[in-house]
Amino acid sequence: xxxxxxxxxxxxxxxxxxxxEEIELILDTAPQFAxxxxxxxxxxxxxxxxxxxxxxxxxxPSTRTRTxxxxxxxxxxxxxxxxxxxxxxxxxxxxxxxxxxxxxAMHSDIVVIRxxxxxxxRMLAERHSSQIINAGDGAHEHPTQALxxxxxxxxxxxxxxxxxxxxxxxxxxxxxxDIAHSRVARSNIWCLxxxxxxxxxxxxxxxxxxxxxxxxxxVTTNLREALEDADVVYVLRMQLERQKASxxxxxxxxVRLFQVGRDALAAAPEHAIIMHPGPINxxxxxxxxxxxxxxxxxxxxxxxxxxxxxxxxHLLVNRYPKGEPATPPSxx
Numbered sequence: 001x002x003x004x005x006x007x008x009x010x011x012x013x014x015x016x017x018x019x020x021e022e023i024e025l026i027l028d029t030a031p032q033f034a035x036x037x038x039x040x041x042x043x044x045x046x047x048x049x050x051x052x053x054x055x056x057x058x059x060x061p062s063t064r065t066r067t068x069x070x071x072x073x074x075x076x077x078x079x080x081x082x083x084x085x086x087x088x089x090x091x092x093x094x095x096x097x098x099x100x101x102x103x104x105a106m107h108s109d110i111v112v113i114r115x116x117x118x119x120x121x122r123m124l125a126e127r128h129s130s131q132i133i134n135a136g137d138g139a140h141e142h143p144t145q146a147l148x149x150x151x152x153x154x155x156x157x158x159x160x161x162x163x164x165x166x167x168x169x170x171x172x173x174x175x176x177x178d179i180a181h182s183r184v185a186r187s188n189i190w191c192l193x194x195x196x197x198x199x200x201x202x203x204x205x206x207x208x209x210x211x212x213x214x215x216x217x218x219v220t221t222n223l224r225e226a227l228e229d230a231d232v233v234y235v236l237r238m239q240l241e242r243q244k245a246s247x248x249x250x251x252x253x254x255v256r257l258f259q260v261g262r263d264a265l266a267a268a269p270e271h272a273i274i275m276h277p278g279p280i281n282x283x284x285x286x287x288x289x290x291x292x293x294x295x296x297x298x299x300x301x302x303x304x305x306x307x308x309x310x311x312x313x314h315l316l317v318n319r320y321p322k323g324e325p326a327t328p329p330s331x332x
Contacts, residue, residue, distance in 0.1 A: 169196030
């Protein structure tokens with residue numbers, strides 16, 4: 001890791017904002033935290049956030065992301081507080097700003113927020129002194145998911161090539177499924193293209209946002225074409241709860257044309273790995289035997305998520321320039 005690399009941001013709002021150097025700084029910081037989590041003896045903790053308060057504030061259901069952030073904070077020895085929309089005064093009409101102002105009166109340090117509206121995290125970051133981490137805002141971005149995915153891809157690439165300095169330059173990634181409703185897809189496209197990978201997105205035409213190729217990816221509606229040269233097959237969850245209308249004829253039709261199963265995967269190189277952000281709709285977007293098979297690194301993604309989120313929180317608190325305190329702009 002380049003110890004001279006500087007982290008200068010108060011918050012982590014999106015991958016679109018970050019430079020390649022900033023992304024690589026996070027990825028290069030994560031291995032030391034992976035090592036902490038993998039200790040076979042002793043305490044799996046480091047006192048880098050001791051005495052700090054990390055608030056997990058979730059307006060949408062979450063298992064992996066919320067528990068991963070909570071575990072990451074605890075392994076950094078932070079105090080944690082978890083809030084949900086149903087358990088906060090937002091159900092009584094209190095604004096996000098007023099709720100956060102009350103949280104800050106309790107001397108919060110980091111606020112991890114997931115919200116169903118795009119831009120919620122940025123709006124709070126611009127007006128409050130807490131260091132905000134976007135844990136997913138609408139269909140916009142999910143930056144820590146993209147970072148843990150890139151970390152997992154880099155780790156697998158290094159293992160395959162036998163080169164512990166390999167990056168993602170030239171890596172070929174196929175993202176399959178519900179691109180239109182996926183904040184994970186957007187953050188991954190930004191992240192992977194900045195790191196030099198080639199990204200292909202594939203799905204039914206109705207689930208491919210118009211103009212997505214302007215993000216620097218290739219677009220196809222042919223699953224075999226997407227898989228034939230892929231080093232990574234990244235399968236997205238079919239987000240039926242976000243779809244306002246039926247965007248393909250039937251589930252059976254989707255499975256026939258776009259499910260990543262044994263037959264479809266035969267088109268991909270033998271070394272191609274399978275990834276999924278979870279939760280998995282088994283035997284819809286991916287066949288169970290593939291999701292659980294030897295090429296799947298889904299559980300590695302979960303493990304790596306803790307290390308990457310530890311790295312992000314450490315950089316925000318301990319590497320943010322001490323001479324530039326995080327203070328909100330005047331509201332006058």
